[in-house]
Amino acid sequence: MPSKTSWFKKELSKNDFRQVGWIGLMYTVVLIFALPLNVAMQLGQDNLSSQIQEEGYHLFEFMPVIQLIMLFTAPVLLAVFSFRFMQVKQSADFMHSLPINRILIYLHKIGYGTLLLILTDLVISLILFIMASTVDVSAFYTISDIFPWFGLTLLFQLFVFSVGTFVGMITGLSVIQGLFTYIFLLLPSGISILIFYNLDLVLNGYPEPYFIEEKVMQFSPITDSVNMLYELNISFIKMFIYGFLTIVIFLISYWLYKNRSVEAASQAVAFSPLRPVFIYSFTFCMTLLGGLYFGYAQKGTGWLVFGYIIASIIGYLVAQMILAKTWRVFTNWKSYLYFIIGFTILAMLIVFDVTGYQERVPETSKVEKVYIMDNHNHYAFNQIIDEMDKGMESKEIISDVRELHQYLIEHGQETKIDENSSEFTIKYQLENGREVIRQYYIANNANLDSLLKPIYETEEYKKTNELFTLTNLKQMEISNYRYGRYDTTIYDQGKIEQAMNALKKDFLAQSYEDMQNNAKLLADVELTTTEDKYIYFPIKATTTSFIAWLKQENLYDEVIVDAEDIEAVYVREFNAENDDIYNNNLYKNLDSDEVVKITDKNKITELMNSGNGERYGKDLVYGMAFKVKNNPQLQIDIIDTDHIPQFITDAFK
Amino acid sequence: MIKLTDVSKKYEKEMVLKKVSLEIKKGSIFGLLGSNGAGKTTLLKTMAGIYKQESGDLTIDKQTVFENPTLKQNVLFIPDLPFFFSQYTVKQMAEFYADMYKDWNQERFDNLQKVLDLEVNKKVARFSKGMQRQVAFWLTLCTMPEVLILDEPFDGLDAVIRQKIINLIIQDVADRNMTVIISSHNLREIEDICDHIGILHKGSLILEKDIDDLKSDVHKVQIAFKDVPTSLFESLDIVHQEKRGSVHLLIIRGNKEEIDQLIKQTNPIVYDLLPLTLEEIFVYEMGGVGYAIENILV
Numbered sequence: 001m002p003s004k005t006s007w008f009k010k011e012l013s014k015n016d017f018r019q020v021g022w023i024g025l026m027y028t029v030v031l032i033f034a035l036p037l038n039v040a041m042q043l044g045q046d047n048l049s050s051q052i053q054e055e056g057y058h059l060f061e062f063m064p065v066i067q068l069i070m071l072f073t074a075p076v077l078l079a080v081f082s083f084r085f086m087q088v089k090q091s092a093d094f095m096h097s098l099p100i101n102r103i104l105i106y107l108h109k110i111g112y113g114t115l116l117l118i119l120t121d122l123v124i125s126l127i128l129f130i131m132a133s134t135v136d137v138s139a140f141y142t143i144s145d146i147f148p149w150f151g152l153t154l155l156f157q158l159f160v161f162s163v164g165t166f167v168g169m170i171t172g173l174s175v176i177q178g179l180f181t182y183i184f185l186l187l188p189s190g191i192s193i194l195i196f197y198n199l200d201l202v203l204n205g206y207p208e209p210y211f212i213e214e215k216v217m218q219f220s221p222i223t224d225s226v227n228m229l230y231e232l233n234i235s236f237i238k239m240f241i242y243g244f245l246t247i248v249i250f251l252i253s254y255w256l257y258k259n260r261s262v263e264a265a266s267q268a269v270a271f272s273p274l275r276p277v278f279i280y281s282f283t284f285c286m287t288l289l290g291g292l293y294f295g296y297a298q299k300g301t302g303w304l305v306f307g308y309i310i311a312s313i314i315g316y317l318v319a320q321m322i323l324a325k326t327w328r329v330f331t332n333w334k335s336y337l338y339f340i341i342g343f344t345i346l347a348m349l350i351v352f353d354v355t356g357y358q359e360r361v362p363e364t365s366k367v368e369k370v371y372i373m374d375n376h377n378h379y380a381f382n383q384i385i386d387e388m389d390k391g392m393e394s395k396e397i398i399s400d401v402r403e404l405h406q407y408l409i410e411h412g413q414e415t416k417i418d419e420n421s422s423e424f425t426i427k428y429q430l431e432n433g434r435e436v437i438r439q440y441y442i443a444n445n446a447n448l449d450s451l452l453k454p455i456y457e458t459e460e461y462k463k464t465n466e467l468f469t470l471t472n473l474k475q476m477e478i479s480n481y482r483y484g485r486y487d488t489t490i491y492d493q494g495k496i497e498q499a500m501n502a503l504k505k506d507f508l509a510q511s512y513e514d515m516q517n518n519a520k521l522l523a524d525v526e527l528t529t530t531e532d533k534y535i536y537f538p539i540k541a542t543t544t545s546f547i548a549w550l551k552q553e554n555l556y557d558e559v560i561v562d563a564e565d566i567e568a569v570y571v572r573e574f575n576a577e578n579d580d581i582y583n584n585n586l587y588k589n590l591d592s593d594e595v596v597k598i599t600d601k602n603k604i605t606e607l608m609n610s611g612n613g614e615r616y617g618k619d620l621v622y623g624m625a626f627k628v629k630n631n632p633q634l635q636i637d638i639i640d641t642d643h644i645p646q647f648i649t650d651a652f653k
Numbered sequence: 654m655i656k657l658t659d660v661s662k663k664y665e666k667e668m669v670l671k672k673v674s675l676e677i678k679k680g681s682i683f684g685l686l687g688s689n690g691a692g693k694t695t696l697l698k699t700m701a702g703i704y705k706q707e708s709g710d711l712t713i714d715k716q717t718v719f720e721n722p723t724l725k726q727n728v729l730f731i732p733d734l735p736f737f738f739s740q741y742t743v744k745q746m747a748e749f750y751a752d753m754y755k756d757w758n759q760e761r762f763d764n765l766q767k768v769l770d771l772e773v774n775k776k777v778a779r780f781s782k783g784m785q786r787q788v789a790f791w792l793t794l795c796t797m798p799e800v801l802i803l804d805e806p807f808d809g810l811d812a813v814i815r816q817k818i819i820n821l822i823i824q825d826v827a828d829r830n831m832t833v834i835i836s837s838h839n840l841r842e843i844e845d846i847c848d849h850i851g852i853l854h855k856g857s858l859i860l861e862k863d864i865d866d867l868k869s870d871v872h873k874v875q876i877a878f879k880d881v882p883t884s885l886f887e888s889l890d891i892v893h894q895e896k897r898g899s900v901h902l903l904i905i906r907g908n909k910e911e912i913d914q915l916i917k918q919t920n921p922i923v924y925d926l927l928p929l930t931l932e933e934i935f936v937y938e939m940g941g942v943g944y945a946i947e948n949i950l951v
Contacts, residue, residue, distance in 0.1 A: 011752035015738060094736035096703045098753050099725035262703050263664060272665070 009100065009108065016112040020081045024116040027074040028123055034063040034070075036127045039140050059128070059141055059149035060229045067153075068229070072222060075157045076181050078116065079164025080174050082109045086257075087174045092265040106254050110165060117157045125150045152234065156225055159242050160185065162249040163221075169256035170274060172267040176322065182222075189220035194288040201295040201304060202351055204358050204412065205438035207425060268323045276335065279319045283339050286315025308347075312340060361405050362428045362436055369393050369429040370401045371464070372455065374422055391429055392460050401426060404451045405438065411447075412440030422448075453512040462508055467537065472530040473500070478539075478550075480523040483561040483628045483635045495553065499525075502545040503537055514542050520609055522547075523559050561628060563604040570625040570634070571596045571607075571648055576618045584634045587625040596651040606645050611637035622648065654679055655700065655800065655832065660709035662695055669695045671856040672709065677849065679799075680830040682822075684847030686840055692856045693836040694733070694804050700834065701730035701802050713800060726754055729798035733805040735789035737777040743788055744773045747795070754796035762795045769817070783814050790818055794825060800832045801825075807842050819846055844931045852935075864931065871934050872912060874903040877923035885919050892937045904929070904937045 039062070060067060085091045095105060125146050132143045164181045171177050183190075193216055200206045217223040221242075228234040256271075264270035269278050290311020295304040316336045320329035353359070369391025392398070405426055412424070421441045428436040442448065455461055462468075476496050479487035490496055503525065523539040525546075539546060539560075550556040557565075570587035572595045580586055587595055598604060607624055618640045625634035655677040662670040669692045677683045687693045698704045699711060702718030702725055711717065716724050737746055751757040766773060769787050771780070777788055786806070793801065801822070807815050823846065825831040837843045844850075844864070851861040871892065877900045886894070886903075889912065893904035900923060905912055909926070916924060929937075 009752060011749040015749065018738070018740065090732065090734060090736040091738075093698065093703050093730075093732055097701050097725070097730045099722040100753070101720050101722050104722075261705065262698075 007104065007107070009104070012100070012105070012108045013112060016082065016108060019084065020078055020113065020116065023074055023077045023081065024120050027070055028120045030066065030070055031120065031124045032127065034066045035059065035124055036131055038062050039128075039131065039137055042140065043135065043137065058232050059145050060152075060232060062140075064230055068226065071153065071156050071225065071229075072160055072182075072185070074120075075113075075117065075161035076164045076178055078113045079161055079168055079181065080178050082113050083165065083168040083177070084174055086260075086262070087168070087172055087177065087265055089263075089265045092262050096262045102258055103254065106257050110161070110250060113161055113165075114158060117154060117161065121150050121154050121157075148232070152229060152239075155239060155242055155246075156221070156229070159221060159246045159249075162246045162253065166249050166253045166256070169253050169260060170270050172264040172270045173325075176268055185222050186220050189216050189223055191285065192216045192219060194285060194292060197292050198288050198295070199350070201291065202347070203353070205409065205440055206357075207437045207439040268325060275323060279316065279323065279335055280339055280342075282319040282322075283312055283315040283336075284343070286318070287312040287343060290314070308343070309340075312336075312343065359409065360436065361402050361409070362430055364395060364399050364402060366430050366432070367398050367428045368431045370398050371425075371427040371429070372401055372404075372461075373425045391427075392458075392464060394458075394460055397455055397458055397460055400451070400455045401428075404448070404455065407448070407451055408438075408440040408442065412442050449512070449516075456512045456515060459508060462510075465507065466535045467500070467504055467507055470527065470529060470533070470535060473527055474530045475528050477526045477528070478523050478555065478559045479526070480521075480559050480561060482520075482637075483565075483626055484631050484633065486523075486559045486561060488555055488558050496527075499546065499549055500527075502549040503543075505545040506543040507537075509545075510542065514540070520611070522562075563601040563608065565629050566604050566608070567599070567627045567629060569598045569604055569607050569627070571598065571651075572623050572625075573652065574621055574623050576616070576621050581621070581623045581638065582636050584625065584636075587623070587634060596648065598648075603645070603647060607639075607648075610643050610645060611639045655713050655834075656710070656715075657700075658710040660696075660699065660706045660711050662692075662699055662704060662706050664695065669856055670699070670706070673853075673856075673858045674709075675851060675858055675861060677832060677834065679832050680826060681849050682826060682833040682835065682847045683849045683851065684840075684843040685834060685836040685851050685853060686838070686843075687836070687853035688838055691853045693838075693853055696853065697730065697802050697804050697834065697836055701725075701728060703730065726756065727797075727799040728802070729793045729796055729800070730802040731786075731789045731793055731804065731806060733808060735785055737785070737788070739778060740776060742774050742776050743771065743791075746777060746788070746792055747773070750792050750796055756797040758795050758797055761797075762791070765791050765795065765821075783810050786810065787814060787818070790821060794821060797829070798831060799829075801834070803833065803835045805836055805838070807837070822846070840931060840935065850931075867931070867934050868928060869909065870906055871929050871937065872905050872907070872909060873927045873929050873933070874901075874905055874912070874916065875923065875925040875927070876901050876903065876916065876921045878919065878921050882919045885915065888915060904933075 085095050096102075128141070128146050128149075129143060131137055132141065132146070160181075163184055164177065167181045167184055168177045171180060196206075196216070217227070228238070260270055269275045287308050288311075290307040290309075291304055292307075293311075294307025297303075313336070316339065317329060320332065321327050370393075371391045392401075404424075408424060408426075413421075421443050423439065423441050425437070425439045427438075430436065473493075473496050475489055475491050476499055477487060477489045481487075490499070521538045521540060522543075525537040525539060527535050527537070541547075547556065547560070550560065572587055574581045589595060598607065608626075611624055620641055622639050622641075622644055624637045624639060626637065627634055655675075657673055657675040659672040659674055660670055661668065661672055673696060685693050685696065695704065699706050700713075700718065702721060705719045711719075713724055713728060718724055718728060738749070741749070747762055751759065769791055771784060771788060771791070777785060780788060790806075806818065810818070822831075822833055826833060835843050835847065840850075848864055849862070850864055850867070852859050881901075889903070890906040891903055892906055893902075895902045913926060916926075
């Protein structure tokens with residue numbers, strides 16, 4: 001009997017069209033609304049000029065949310081409906097009783113799905129192309145924008161379609177297929193984040209996950225695509241990776257399909273060896289999630305353990321329910337026992353730190369560079385450790401940092417204790433290319449002074465500051481809003497450079513005590529780069545070079561208010577809760593015994609330096625109303641009884 | 654010829670088929686009997702190449718069926734609930750079959766329409782259950798199958814339709830030497846069309862016989878004597894024996910002529926040698942298996 005093998009079955013394709021054609025249709029219609037119709041509507045508006053998009057505008061920016069949603073729903077629906085036949089017992093039996101082998105069925109299904117996606121994107125591209133060639137749409141897009149849109153849309157859709165197909169192979173339920181496709185797409189990021197946050201809860205010195213979060217976001221196509229498509233910032237390597245993965249996943253899916261038994265239809269997990277894998281990984285993820293929730297919401301080991309236990313039970317039961325497709329699964333606890341034993345052992349290994357993670361301080365000789373960051377300097381230095389490309393290399397600093405690190409290992413805490421606690425992040429760049437990053441909170445850093453001083457006072461440390469690394473400055477704003485509004489903005493590049501040199505000089509001359517001194521600032525300097533990055537720098541009395549430069553430029557009087565500018569200060573006693581403290585009129589009644597007027601310049605200077613604005617938690621405070629020259633409005637500051645100068649207390653006696 | 658050698662099949666952790674061995678000759682009609690859950694459907698689906706056995710060999714004309722499109726061109730399976738694509742009309746289904754099966758016989762399709770008197774442009778889902786089954790037979794027979802596997806084909810059909818379908822099957826067996834395998838949980842349903850019978854019980858094939866052999870092998874004898882010759886009872890292979898008054902009722906296995914001769918030698922007063930119904934044969938042969946068989950005989 002001659003066998004006639006044809007790779008194309010017309011009726012099978014017709015059947016595919018009847019099953020999934022609607023998805024293509026729906027997707028096309030939505031995209032027509034989002035793209036060509038959207039452009040046409042904007043073209044039709046009278047105030048076209050206001051619609052004109054800035055340079056670099058591209059096709060993904062038209063209704064990006066709709067486009068992204070379609071990108072991640074159409075291929076999933078397509079995968080679910082294309083492979084619906086094998087999730088229903090009767091149709092699975094029927095399809096596999098036909099005289100065609102599985103490769104043919106598989107190729108028809110993914111071939112048709114792919115074709116549908118290509119056609120849809122092609123239709124939209126064609127409409128856009130025709131529009132671009134007939135009407136002037138240059139305000140919105142050009143013909144050269146169409147191909148990247150087509151290519152990237154298709155690439156992502158095929159990738160999502162492949163994942164949907166893959167999930168379809170390992171499950172026998174369409175609902176699970178749809179749901180778990182999204183879980184799989186999010187899994188790489190999700191699981192990393194869960195693990196990082198949980199390690200952060202139990203390991204002292206483990207850095208805040210935000211350092212890695214951004215990198216982790218790239219692991220998941222859903223989170224990654226938002227960045228890539230919206231910013232249109234995708235490398236060829238990444239495109240290649242997505243394309244390659246798509247092919248690999250399709251091949252794996254075929255292998256799974258070939259080995260899948262037809263009777264797997266309507267089973268939650270199609271391959272029985274995967275069932276325990278499913279139960280344990282599902283339970284594991286839920287356990288980590290529980291730990292995350294209770295660990296962060298309710299600090300403390302008790303809550304953390306409670307979170308692990310309760311979430312592991314819930315996760316285990318839900319996994320069982322999915323597998324058994326019933327909620328009555330409360331009898332089988334054997335696997336749970338294995339899980340909880342395994343999890344406890346894992347937790348113990350981590351908590352008792354078998355790898356020596358918490359104690360690890362790299363040898364000075366093995367460290368190439370070291371970075372250090374603390375939250376107190378954020379305001380002044382505004383450093384983000386990832387952006388610090390300049391590490392410190394001198395052996396003295398490295399060994400000083402190691403000493404600090406040792407102290408933090410002994411006294412530091414994993415989580416923030418209160419608002420006054422300091423946060424330190426240390427990063428070692430090792431010579432073998434690896435990195436060691438640790439982060440600690442410490443309640444009181446008074447003891448740290450002796451450790452920090454030798455580091456912070458070095459020129460090398462100071463030169464890692466953004467003040468020295470920032471380039472392309474656009475503007476410098478000097479402002480002081482304490483006694484009214486005094487500010488000025490400088491755009492002159494030459495002047496900015498002079499000011500920068502003065503600031504650098506002041507900064508290099510700053511002692512550790514100066515840095516830690518939170519005395520009243522005279523003004524703020526805000527520097528902005530052409531890329532709209534900002535840094536702030538505080539102007540204190542010790543910032544002498546900069547003050548000298550201000551005077552030289554005749555800007556001093558414009559932005560700095562000193563005792564010479566103050567005509568008088570009126571001081572009045574208040575109950576701490578009294579909101580009348582900001583009422584100007586209450587200070588003007590000089591006849592009353594309640595108000596004291598100060599005009600002596602030395603005393604004014606003292607009052608200017610001692611105001612602390614603090615009134616909460618006190619009984620009695622003093623309101624100080626400063627009368628600044630040429631300003632009829634009084635500027636109010638508050639000082640508490642602990643900080644009030646003696647001459648005021650005496651005056652009220 | 655369909656040949657099964659030690660075919661075993663697991664479903665989850667449960668063994669559904671346990672080392673089933675069986676041979677079905679070309680052109681025969683094989684009846685597969687068994688109570689619910691005996692593994693009949695699994696066995697049929699394995700024969701149809703839908704399921705893959707865990708171990709053992711299953712061949713049709715010396716070829717494995719699983720993933721063998723060439724062979725499947727001629728091996729057709731009709732499940733207990735026939736499947737049709739949703740929203741498809743009979744005509745669309747026929748087009749699908751015509752594209753799938755190269756031996757599709759359009760002429761026969763048109764002829765059968767007259768016999769069955771069903772509307773071609775109506776959606777199959779709108780038909781009643783019995784009509785849907787007729788559609789399934791209609792489509793399947795037009796592919797000119799060499800092996801036809803039917804799972805509970807008569808369950809819930811009325812006598813007229815049942816007869817119609819039986820006629821169609823028997824015609825194909827006669828004309829084209831088609832092999833048919835029919836499963837049922839009811840012996841009476843299929844005894845008149847099958848020439849071979851197999852009984853599946855808890856996954857094992859506990860009996861497999863030619864019906865004619867069975868019938869010529871076992872006999873029912875009613876006999877009465879003046880003096881009971883005990884030596885006679887010893888020389889006969891008696892399966893079952895009871896006494897009603899002076900009349901002995903014997904179920905005897907063996908050659909009809911030999912039995913006849915032996916009995917006549919003893920000059921009985923009353924002597925009747927009767928054929929057994931299939932049902933009686935099973936009851937006597939399979940008495941030990943009990944429950945399962947009783948159910949088949951309902």
